[in-house]
Amino acid sequence: MHLNRAIAALAGLLAALALAVPAHAIDIEQVYKFYCAQCHGLTGKGDGPNVGADFPVSPRNFTNAAEMNKLSDADIKNVILDGGPAASKSPMMPPWGKTLTAEEVDGLVKHLRKLCKCKGKQG
Amino acid sequence: MRPILAIVISAAAALGLTEPGHADPAAGKAIFEAKGCNACHYTQGPAREKTIADQLAKKGPELWYAGSKFQKAWLAKWLTEPKPIRPLAFNSLTEENKGDHPKLSAEEAAKVTDFLMTLTSDVVKPGSVKPKKSAKGRLIFVKKMPCSGCHAFPSRKKFKGGRSGPSLVGAGERLNPDWILAYLQNPKVFKPVKMMPVFVGILSPKDMKQVAGYVATFKAKK
Numbered sequence: 001m002h003l004n005r006a007i008a009a010l011a012g013l014l015a016a017l018a019l020a021v022p023a024h025a026i027d028i029e030q031v032y033k034f035y036c037a038q039c040h041g042l043t044g045k046g047d048g049p050n051v052g053a054d055f056p057v058s059p060r061n062f063t064n065a066a067e068m069n070k071l072s073d074a075d076i077k078n079v080i081l082d083g084g085p086a087a088s089k090s091p092m093m094p095p096w097g098k099t100l101t102a103e104e105v106d107g108l109v110k111h112l113r114k115l116c117k118c119k120g121k122q123g
Numbered sequence: 124m125r126p127i128l129a130i131v132i133s134a135a136a137a138l139g140l141t142e143p144g145h146a147d148p149a150a151g152k153a154i155f156e157a158k159g160c161n162a163c164h165y166t167q168g169p170a171r172e173k174t175i176a177d178q179l180a181k182k183g184p185e186l187w188y189a190g191s192k193f194q195k196a197w198l199a200k201w202l203t204e205p206k207p208i209r210p211l212a213f214n215s216l217t218e219e220n221k222g223d224h225p226k227l228s229a230e231e232a233a234k235v236t237d238f239l240m241t242l243t244s245d246v247v248k249p250g251s252v253k254p255k256k257s258a259k260g261r262l263i264f265v266k267k268m269p270c271s272g273c274h275a276f277p278s279r280k281k282f283k284g285g286r287s288g289p290s291l292v293g294a295g296e297r298l299n300p301d302w303i304l305a306y307l308q309n310p311k312v313f314k315p316v317k318m319m320p321v322f323v324g325i326l327s328p329k330d331m332k333q334v335a336g337y338v339a340t341f342k343a344k345k
Contacts, residue, residue: 027175030175030176031175033216034175034178034179034318035318035320037216038216038273038285038287038318039272039273039285039287042216042217048216048287049210049211049216049217049285049286049287050272050273050285050286050287051285052285052286054281054282054283055272055282055285056282083269091266091267091268091269092269092272093269094268094269094272094320095320095325096320097325098320098321098322098323098324098325099320099321
């Protein structure tokens with residue numbers, strides 16, 4: 001009896017969880033690792049496999065809160081969409097506007113905030 | 124080797140001996156299957172990948188448009204001597220490419236090449252790109268766009284390019300120039316989910332043609 005009730009409760013809980021998660025939920029960490037880690041590194045330190053000793057410009061270290069705090073969320077979004085030159089930065093930072101969905105871009109902005117543990121410039 | 128494999132392979136080889144120089148895609152297909160090449164490569168289009176997970180589950184690049192992508196002479200030779208193309212292991216950002224790709228004899232390779240060259244995509248327009256070392260093409264590849272950030276390329280400078288994409292050193296001998304352009308123009312056809320950014324709407328059609336022509340001049344290392 002007890003067991004049955006526990007199972008029923010568990011099933012109910014699972015159903016509720018399934019409803020809470022939108023059907024198209026994206027795994028933003030996977031998105032980050034697939035596209036951004038090539039240069040920014042799997043943990044965001046700017047040390048991806050493309051970045052050898054002779055790489056012309058260091059990709060932003062996303063765990064550096066002091067640097068990341070200089071950027072607002074809108075700044076980050078713009079540079080992801082249009083690439084480095086849109087923010088007077090190096091063209092080695094690619095434009096991703098034609099590759100990523102709006103949802104993925106917004107998710108990445110939040111993900112970078114998680115990596116830097118910072119809120120960024122407001123406004 | 125399992126006996127049935129041996130029979131298929133020797134049958135294919137025998138066919139090759141009786142018909143020297145004659146293209147024999149059917150025999151090549153039999154070898155491709157007998158050698159288990161399709162465990163890692165699919166040969167029937169259109170592209171199947173819909174999500175990042177689909178792309179990451181693959182063990183090797185898709186070959187359903189191999190006949191449009193590769194130059195025949197390069198392909199036949201590479202199959203006998205498969206040197207690494209991607210600096211890193213397939214779908215990895217941390218492991219090096221071990222260079223342990225299965226090898227074929229020259230005879231098997233010729234047959235498999237005949238088979239793979241029949242796998243084409245009509246999105247690739249023959250005669251659309253001529254290899255050309257234009258200043259504009261170079262400017263796009265090394266300065267205006269991040270191509271060199273992810274691809275090794277022949278360079279006299281210290282910086283020889285990035286490592287997350289396939290090496291483009293020798294692209295002039297490996298890739299069909301028309302395919303390079305088609306690949307830039309139709310990312311969804313060839314690779315719906317890929318680590319390389321989509322440049323449609325970022326590079327003008329003219330710029331795409333110029334950078335494709337430039338990549339098509341890349342020589343192999345001496």
